[in-house]
Amino acid sequence: MNDRRDAILRVEELHTQFLTSHGPVHAVNGVSFEIRPGETLGLLGESGSGKSTIGLSMLRLLPPGRGRISGGRVLFGGEDLVTASEKRMRRLRGRDIAMIFQESLSALNPVYTIGEQIAEVIRQHERLDRRAAMKRAAEMLEMVGMPDPGRRLGEYPHELSGGMRQRVVIAAALACQPKLLIGDEPTTALDVTVQAQILDLIADIQHRTGMAVLFITHDLGVVAEIAHRAIVLYAGRVVEEADTQSLLARPRMPYTQGLLRSLPQFAKGHRLAAIPGAVPNPRSLPTGCAFHPRCQEAKADCAQTLPALTEAGDGRRVRCLHWHNIAQDMDLRVRA
Numbered sequence: 001m002n003d004r005r006d007a008i009l010r011v012e013e014l015h016t017q018f019l020t021s022h023g024p025v026h027a028v029n030g031v032s033f034e035i036r037p038g039e040t041l042g043l044l045g046e047s048g049s050g051k052s053t054i055g056l057s058m059l060r061l062l063p064p065g066r067g068r069i070s071g072g073r074v075l076f077g078g079e080d081l082v083t084a085s086e087k088r089m090r091r092l093r094g095r096d097i098a099m100i101f102q103e104s105l106s107a108l109n110p111v112y113t114i115g116e117q118i119a120e121v122i123r124q125h126e127r128l129d130r131r132a133a134m135k136r137a138a139e140m141l142e143m144v145g146m147p148d149p150g151r152r153l154g155e156y157p158h159e160l161s162g163g164m165r166q167r168v169v170i171a172a173a174l175a176c177q178p179k180l181l182i183g184d185e186p187t188t189a190l191d192v193t194v195q196a197q198i199l200d201l202i203a204d205i206q207h208r209t210g211m212a213v214l215f216i217t218h219d220l221g222v223v224a225e226i227a228h229r230a231i232v233l234y235a236g237r238v239v240e241e242a243d244t245q246s247l248l249a250r251p252r253m254p255y256t257q258g259l260l261r262s263l264p265q266f267a268k269g270h271r272l273a274a275i276p277g278a279v280p281n282p283r284s285l286p287t288g289c290a291f292h293p294r295c296q297e298a299k300a301d302c303a304q305t306l307p308a309l310t311e312a313g314d315g316r317r318v319r320c321l322h323w324h325n326i327a328q329d330m331d332l333r334v335r336a
């Protein structure tokens with residue numbers, strides 16, 4: 001959180017609830033972060049930690065009547081999207097802020113050709129005739145590395161492989177040159193080779209256009225690959241934020257340390273071990289630090305006091321009462 005002036009997006013104290021027959025579910029509990037142009041921020045967390053809800057809240061795409069933003073601001077270029085009109089949001093979505101999801105097949109309409117669908121997105125936001133929009137659609141397909149883009153324009157989604165469909169979805173998302181791309185697990189359904197290609201593609205386009213990217217994922221390996229900075233989410237709260245290299249080399253929060261130890265490529269000298277237990281139910285969060293029942297470092301006060309998100313130097317933020325001692329222990333272990 002260094003240079004506040006430059007951020008294209010600032011999320012401040014976001015709270016989002018779902019109303020269910022069993023009462024409200026507090027899915028997002030005071031989340032703040034920012035993204036600067038040309039930057040990729042990884043939003044990392046286990047299933048149920050609130051990642052998708054943050055993405056949907058930012059674009060005001062929560063299920064009507066069930067999901068609601070109950071507090072906070074989402075400032076995009078200084079404008080608060082929480083209070084913007086629905087008309088304004090329709091203009092922003094797809095033009096200034098684009099979102100891509102995991103399941104490319106459901107994002108595409110089976111009865112229209114690839115070309116018609118990309119051209120339609122372009123024409124929703126720009127005054128172009130059909131021919132010009134089709135020409136731009138072909139250029140977009142070329143940009144995302146689609147072989148033989150002219151021919152692909154006339155094909156239907158089912159004629160393409162999963163990786164090629166995801167390229168089409170990215171082409172459509174980027175057709176209006178958004179300033180911010182939100183990717184919600186956009187590579188999770190793809191095999192590792194195609195996943196690597198898509199990550200390279202997003203990084204390459206970002207390099208050329210300077211767009212900001214919020215990359216939502218449960219996969220630390222993906223964050224390591226694509227994100228400049230990362231936020232770790234637990235039970236709807238940010239528990240750690242750091243530049244990706246520091247986060248991977250010197251995680252401060254025990255939860256982040258646990259995530260790293262559960263992955264072979266990051267375990268480095270530690271025994272490979274899954275974090276015991278599961279993400280808590282957001283209807284009944286533990287008192288104090290929500291992670292304390294699963295934490296190997298927990299002390300008596302962790303069950304009583306909710307730690308604040310604390311500045312820990314170098315733009316890092318940590319939500320842990322004992323991060324300082326744990327950090328010293330970790331550093332000693334790393335030096336030994």
Ligand SMILES: Nc1ncnc2c1ncn2[C@@H]1O[C@H](COP(=O)(O)OP(=O)(O)OP(=O)(O)O)[C@@H](O)[C@H]1O
Pocket residue numbers: 018019020025026027045046047048049050051052053054063066067218282
């Ligand atoms: N439409 C909904 N109605 C009720 N509760 C919901 C709804 N959508 C999400 N939730 C709850 O909100 C919490 C956060 O869910 P969310 O989908 O944002 O998590 P996530 O980190 O994106 O998980 P995943 O990786 O599995 O998508 C979960 O407890 C989930 O059960």
